[in-house]
Amino acid sequence: MFRKKECIAMLLAGGQGSRLYALTEKTAKPAVSFGGKYRIIDFTLSNCVNSGIDTVGVLTQYQPLVLNEYIGNGQPWDLDRTYGGVKILPPYQGKKKADWYSGTANAIYQNMNFIDRYNPEFVLILSGDHIYQMRYDTMLAFHKVMNADCTIAVINVPIKEASRFGIMSADENGRIYKFSEKPKKPDSTLASMGIYIFSKDKLAKYLEEDEKNPNSSKDFGKDVIPAMLAGGERMFAYPFSGYWKDVGTIESYWEANMDLMKENSLLKFEGKERRVFSRTNAEPPQYIGKDAQIKDSIITEGCEINGTVENSVLSEGVIVEEGATVRDSVIMNGVTIKKNAKVEYTIIDSGVVIGSGASIGADKENAKGITVIGSGIAIDDGKVIADGEMVNDAYYEEKLKGDMTV
Amino acid sequence: MSAFGLIFSNIHDNSIPELTRRRTMASVPFGCRYRLIDFALSNMVNAGISKVGVIVHNNYQSLLDHLGNGKDWDLARRSGGIKILPPFITAYDSQAASQLYTSKLQALMGVMSFIEHSEEEYVVLSDCDCICNIDISDVIKKHEESEADITFVTKKEYLSDFKASSRTFFESDEKGRIRQIYSKPKHISGEFDVSLNIMVMKTKLLYLLLTDAMARDLKSFDTDIVAKRLGEMEFYIYEFDGFYAAIGSMEEYFECNMRLLEKDVRRALFDIPERSVYTKIKNSPPTLYSSDACVKNSLIADGCEIEGTVENCIIFRGAKINRNSVVRNCIIMQGTYIGKNVHLNCVISDKNVLIKDDRELSGHPSIPFYINKGVTI
Numbered sequence: 195m196f197r198k199k200e201c202i203a204m205l206l207a208g209g210q211g212s213r214l215y216a217l218t219e220k221t222a223k224p225a226v227s228f229g230g231k232y233r234i235i236d237f238t239l240s241n242c243v244n245s246g247i248d249t250v251g252v253l254t255q256y257q258p259l260v261l262n263e264y265i266g267n268g269q270p271w272d273l274d275r276t277y278g279g280v281k282i283l284p285p286y287q288g289k290k291k292a293d294w295y296s297g298t299a300n301a302i303y304q305n306m307n308f309i310d311r312y313n314p315e316f317v318l319i320l321s322g323d324h325i326y327q328m329r330y331d332t333m334l335a336f337h338k339v340m341n342a343d344c345t346i347a348v349i350n351v352p353i354k355e356a357s358r359f360g361i362m363s364a365d366e367n368g369r370i371y372k373f374s375e376k377p378k379k380p381d382s383t384l385a386s387m388g389i390y391i392f393s394k395d396k397l398a399k400y401l402e403e404d405e406k407n408p409n410s411s412k413d414f415g416k417d418v419i420p421a422m423l424a425g426g427e428r429m430f431a432y433p434f435s436g437y438w439k440d441v442g443t444i445e446s447y448w449e450a451n452m453d454l455m456k457e458n459s460l461l462k463f464e465g466k467e468r469r470v471f472s473r474t475n476a477e478p479p480q481y482i483g484k485d486a487q488i489k490d491s492i493i494t495e496g497c498e499i500n501g502t503v504e505n506s507v508l509s510e511g512v513i514v515e516e517g518a519t520v521r522d523s524v525i526m527n528g529v530t531i532k533k534n535a536k537v538e539y540t541i542i543d544s545g546v547v548i549g550s551g552a553s554i555g556a557d558k559e560n561a562k563g564i565t566v567i568g569s570g571i572a573i574d575d576g577k578v579i580a581d582g583e584m585v586n587d588a589y590y591e592e593k594l595k596g597d598m599t600v
Numbered sequence: 601m602s603a604f605g606l607i608f609s610n611i612h613d614n615s616i617p618e619l620t621r622r623r624t625m626a627s628v629p630f631g632c633r634y635r636l637i638d639f640a641l642s643n644m645v646n647a648g649i650s651k652v653g654v655i656v657h658n659n660y661q662s663l664l665d666h667l668g669n670g671k672d673w674d675l676a677r678r679s680g681g682i683k684i685l686p687p688f689i690t691a692y693d694s695q696a697a698s699q700l701y702t703s704k705l706q707a708l709m710g711v712m713s714f715i716e717h718s719e720e721e722y723v724v725l726s727d728c729d730c731i732c733n734i735d736i737s738d739v740i741k742k743h744e745e746s747e748a749d750i751t752f753v754t755k756k757e758y759l760s761d762f763k764a765s766s767r768t769f770f771e772s773d774e775k776g777r778i779r780q781i782y783s784k785p786k787h788i789s790g791e792f793d794v795s796l797n798i799m800v801m802k803t804k805l806l807y808l809l810l811t812d813a814m815a816r817d818l819k820s821f822d823t824d825i826v827a828k829r830l831g832e833m834e835f836y837i838y839e840f841d842g843f844y845a846a847i848g849s850m851e852e853y854f855e856c857n858m859r860l861l862e863k864d865v866r867r868a869l870f871d872i873p874e875r876s877v878y879t880k881i882k883n884s885p886p887t888l889y890s891s892d893a894c895v896k897n898s899l900i901a902d903g904c905e906i907e908g909t910v911e912n913c914i915i916f917r918g919a920k921i922n923r924n925s926v927v928r929n930c931i932i933m934q935g936t937y938i939g940k941n942v943h944l945n946c947v948i949s950d951k952n953v954l955i956k957d958d959r960e961l962s963g964h965p966s967i968p969f970y971i972n973k974g975v976t977i
Contacts, residue, residue: 230886231902269671270881455888463885470885476642476878478870479632480887480902481861482895482910489893494886495633495902507886 197277199249199312201334201391203242204305206298207235207322208255213443216568216586217543222254223442224322225261227526227544229454230494230509232472233264234441235322239271239280240470245330247318249278251308253301255285255294270473283308297412303401309394317397319390319414325450326387326438327461327468333432334391343396343427346370346419347389349434359385360415364431373423375415384431387438390414396427437461444564448541451507451524455490477510485516494527501531515550522558532575539581540565549575556581601740603722604680604803605644605652606715607637608707609663612729615766615848618970619950623662626654626728628853629933629951631860631869632901632916635666636847638879639733639869640726641673643798646875647736649724651680653714655707657687666880673878685711705821708810715807723806727797731856732844733869733877734798739838743800746776748836750801750826754793755840761789766848768795768822770837778835783822793837796844843868854948854968857914857931860899884917892923901934908938916951929965947971 211223218226224235235252242250250273254261268280283305285294295301302309302319309317316337318330328347337345348362356377362384363372374380400418404410410417423429437460441447453459462468477496482488487502496511501518509527514520517534524541531537532550540555541564548554552573555565563582567573571590579585609626619628626637637654644652652675656663670682687710704727708715715723722740734753743751754770764785769792771780782788809825818824826835843865845856859865870877884903889895894909903918908925916934921927925942932938936949939957946963949955950973959977963969971977 270883457890469883471883474881474883476876478866478877479899481866482898482900484897486895488889488895490891491889492886493889493900 196311196313199278199314201247201316201318201330202249202251202278202309202312202314203247203318203320203330204302204309205235205238205242205250205252205320205322206301207252207261208258208295208301209321209323210256211323211442214441214447215444215584216566217444217447217541218257219568219586220257221260222257225264226441226447227509228325228441228447229451230492230507231474232470234325235261235265236271236470236472237325237327238320238322239265239273241326241328241330242318242320243271243273243471244467244469245328245332245334247330248273248275249312249314250280251283251305252280252322253283253295253305255301258282258284264473266473271471278312281308297410297417298414299401299404299410299418300412302397303405303412306398306401314394317392317394319388319392321388323442324387324438324440325461326434327436327470328389328434328438329467330389330391333389336432337391337393337430340368340430341428342391342430343393344419344422344429345391345432346429347387347434348384348431349387349438350383351385353380353383356380356383356385360388360419361385362431368430368432370423370429370431373419375420384433386415386419387434388415390419396422400425444541444566448524448564452505452522454492454507455505475510483516486514496527509544518548523555526569540567542567543569545570547572549573549577551576552578554579601722601737601744602720603647603649603724603736603740603800604718604720605640605649605724605726606708606711607640607644607652607654608704608725608727609637609654609660610657611704611707611727612848613659615729616850616853618850618972619853620659622659622973624656624658624660624728626656627660627663627666628728628847629916630731630847630853631857632899632914633882634877634879635663636728636731637663637666638877639731640728640798641675642875642877643726643732643734643736644724645673645675645878647724647740649736650675650677651683651718651720653683653685653711655685655711657707657710660684660686668880672880683714685714688713703820705810705813705818705824708806708821709814712807712810712814715803715810718803720803722800723803725799725801725806729847730796730798730844731847731869732796732840732842733872733875734796734840734842734844735875736798736800739798739800742838743836746836747834748777749805749833750799751836751838752778753796753798753840754837755796755844756791757794758791759789759794761787763848764788764792767846768797769793770795772837776836776839778826778830778837781822781827781830781835783820783827793839794846796840796846800838850948850968850970851966854931854946854965858912858929858965860914861897861912866899882917890923908942922957931968950974953977 207224211218267274273280361380363382439450480497483500486499490505492507500516501514506523513530515533526544531548535552538555539558561581568586609624612625613620669676675682887904890907893906898913900915901917905920907923908921921938922940931948935952943960949971954976
């Protein structure tokens with residue numbers, strides 16, 4: 195059933211996030227868990243809901259199983275609607291040809307029929323791999339006041355990091371006159387956050403043209419935005435100043451988790467409009483045992499802590515047994531850390547069992563890097579995993595099990 | 601097997617008048633994130649029951665808020681699901697509005713049409729004063745096998761004469777057939793089959809018993825129906841061997857919450873495969889422990905911020921405990937704010953209590969110090 199919507203959101207969730215290595219081996223990046231009880235995509239979805247946007251198309255491609263299950267009918271985000279709601283949009287087989295999404299612009303182009311059903315004036319394009327809280331309705335109001343064809347949310351970044359981003363130059367009214375994707379010599383510090391509001395007719399026109407261009411890489415940042423700028427369209431930069439973090443690398447993912455514990459953390463979960471929704475299981479409360487020591491940590495329902503936890507983020511149902519130590523680490527749901535095991539400066543994916551007396555990683559000051567243990571792996575009692583190792587199934591077969599038989 | 605559930609939400613309100621001043625027994629907060637009804641509801645849902653009538657009479661706004669449309673128990677259904685059954689009061693019957701019923705039988709008479717229109721073969725009836733995680737489908741199976749008219753879930757337990765005076769219990773033969781029923785008797789103690797206030801019977805039988813009771817103006821299910829018909833009908837017990845706790849007083853409420861700190865009790869309630877306990881989802885963030893936090897032997901919900909010392913406590917969602925405060929042996933309900941340098945011992949703080957800096961409050965396990973909802977101290 196379709197009812198006209200003023201603005202609908204299209205959420206690009208198909209990326210692999212290959213720089214997260216073992217964490218995205220079996221799941222798409224937006225479905226990677228974050229901050230105890232969230233998945234990365236929860237922040238974008240909750241932003242939509244808190245901004246009054248109730249129609250969201252989620253474009254999936256890479257390893258969609260976990261993501262599809264997680265989003266389900268959209269109920270946790272109040273997006274199980276009769277009119278609108280959340281819809282998963284996988285690549286599909288057309289009459290003439292079947293196409294994977296060959297780029298962000300192409301993914302939206304292939305779903306123009308979905309957009310048209312709601313006859314929106316505006317389309318909000320989002321990606322599901324950033325941690326931030328933002329009111330898209332304010333951005334939309336800005337878009338309307340400026341009578342813009344395209345509004346791009348921007349954030350000030352340090353000049354030395356600017357060459358990692360799409361960099362915008364704008365006049366005092368915010369009108370963009372120059373855009374360069376990952377420039378070697380950036381001449382501005384306004385970085386694109388990958389959040390666009392398009393007036394629908396312009397979006398349709400430029401996607402149509404981009405699709406016909408054989409030299410295009412079918413990407414918003416590389417092709418569509420420059421084409422619109424060249425076409426003299428009214429494009430504006432919408433400044434954002436809150437917390438915003440790309441969790442595309444192991445380091446930035448770890449940092450973003452740790453940021454949650456800072457006393458002046460810019461991410462706030464209190465208040466009706468700042469709630470972040472997530473799908474949760476029926477877990478009992480967390481139990482903190484007689485000998486537990488917990489400092490500077492975030493702990494979620496279903497956990498049972500009898501050891502030491504410092505400066506760490508623990509997801510649902512993590513068990514830390516007596517004498518075990520977890521320090522400077524991110525532990526995902528259902529992980530068991532057995533007696534006297536030591537986990538330092540490590541990210542452990544869901545369902546892992548760390549055997550008793552095992553030692554994972556090294557202390558933060560001296561470690562070569564963050565250690566990562568992929569989901570479902572069981573580390574045998576007493577095993578030592580060196581700092582900076584990336585342990586996935588293949589690695590485990592090869593190295594660790596091999597050791598055992600020698 | 602097809603069965604539907606009936607839950608009595610107000611029956612035991614008088615047991616803990618402090619906590620039920622503005623809520624039903626069913627919506628009394630328990631165990632960090634639950635309300636008492638969650639156990640009765642989850643037991644039914646986990647047995648595959650998809651239609652549950654919740655009989656409410658008064659004070660039930662908090663219960664409606666908790667249940668919503670039943671989504672969180674997977675009971676938001678097109679057919680069946682959660683049915684709230686408030687009293688049926690006609691414009692011409694001025695008496696009914698002023699009469700608060702006190703017994704299960706009267707509550708059931710008020711929902712006759714719901715029972716009459718239920719096509720399920722069996723009905724499972726449950727109060728909200730018992731905490732347990734029980735396989736109801738097995739109770740129904742045993743009920744069918746024994747060809748009983750009514751099966752009562754019980755647990756063998758020693759009762760002091762004080763406790764006995766607030767319980768219903770049975771004497772039964774070796775096959776489990778009930779020979780004697782005691783309903784809140786005085787001056788009796790000993791080991792009995794104590795009722796968990798969960799029973800199973802055929803829907804048709806319940807309807808027949810109710811029409812008969814209405815015609816004869818009977819008042820009590822236990823004494824006017826069960827006790828009177830012990831000879832002619834087959835009443836059986838189903839012996840439950842898991843953990844259960846009945847909440848019949850403030851002291852028992854306190855004790856029962858504290859028992860959740862025992863590993864075996866938590867296992868028996870929360871750790872049974874395929875039998876989770878469901879509750880309303882609040883989307884609170886995880887709990888944050890600061891560098892000054894010192895937490896021992898406590899059960900803590902999400903959404904809390906803990907900077908002080910917490911020992912042997914049950915802490916509900918969204919509580920905040922500031923620096924240098926020491927909280928021991930307490931039940932701290934949702935949204936309680938505890939300032940700096942506060943000392944609490946054996947305190948039950950109801951929802952949204954504000955305790956200012958430097959306060960000291962203490963109760964005793966036998967008479968915990970209770971702070972009313974929303975009070976500032």
